Amino acid sequence: MGSLPFSINEVLSGEKRSIAKAITFVENEEKGYLEFLNEIYKKRKNGYRIGITGPPGAGKSTITSKLAILYKDFGFRVGIIAVDPTSPFTGGALLGDRVRMSAIELDPNIFIRSMASRGSLGGLSKSTREVSDVLDAAGFEIILLETVGVGQSELDIVRAADTTIVTLVPESGDVIQAMKAGLMEIADIFLINKSDRPGSEQAVMSIQTILGLRDHDETTWIPKIIKTIATDGKGVENIISAVSEHKNKMEKEGSLQKRRIDREKERIEELVNQNLLNNFWDEKKKNILNSNLENLIENKITPYELLNRLVNEK
Ligand SMILES: Nc1nc2c(ncn2[C@@H]2O[C@H](COP(=O)(O)OP(=O)(O)O)[C@@H](O)[C@H]2O)c(=O)[nH]1
Ligand SMILES: [Mg+2]
Structure with missing residues (x-):
């Protein structure tokens, strides 16, 4: 392959x-990025991908950094991908949070990358998955994917993750909101974070129900339900046990393999779609389209006839 801006x-x-x-090279889809991804694909080492989602302010970034430190203390190398516009990792937080983050940023065994959620084809799921591959090939055994749970993004994170953690807070209403947002279906582990505040037991019970x-x-x-106080690190070791339990259970039932197969299937579908689209609209086809626009309005050609012409045009 051609020369890359890195080794x-x-x-x-x-x-x-x-x-x-x-x-950055992969994110910007710079010339040669597919060749680069091709080079590293088989170098991936089965890194375990953990998605952390939930409403803004629930404590996802705090949990993520505490998890990273604990996993590191257990001897793992940890990669973090934060797709959250308000994340301290992306500079959106108070100065205090930012400073605390830098300490883990400097750790040789922790790598942090923040990413903008973009609306491009394939969007979040695509880039998160590909960037996870890079971290995996680079030897990160644990890959933490933080994303704010609004709209499509939490479903994308599930597709990219082996285990999905949904972070909620005790205040009444959060569980209801989570249900409405479809978070109940995607969680392998629930956290009731900020359990220093009243109502955590009721929140646990409503999820159990x-x-x-x-x-x-x-x-x-x-799904496991775990009470945490992220700021004090309380309950974080229970998250790690629950992730291991979930992983073991999936390995036993064959569902980890299935999740990963689904992920690859989706990847191939996206690659094919992207490839077809990129190659389809050449000058000739654009001309056919443009020269027939008035014909459509004047009923001289139907959209379906035009489709056939475009698709069959060589
Ligand atoms: N009281 C309390 N505050 C917390 C706890 N966990 C996080 N916070 C605070 O909640 C705010 C939002 O946390 P952050 O991790 O940025 O949330 P995110 O938006 O979900 O990533 C920050 O000011 C944290 O210090 C907790 O367990 N208890
Ligand atoms: Mg955050």
């Missing part, structure tokens, strides 16, 4: 500056 070997050996450059209404058998993973 692949340095990326693969975990050199942070090169990794950062490689990610909702989960209890679902069909399940011995193969079903029943």
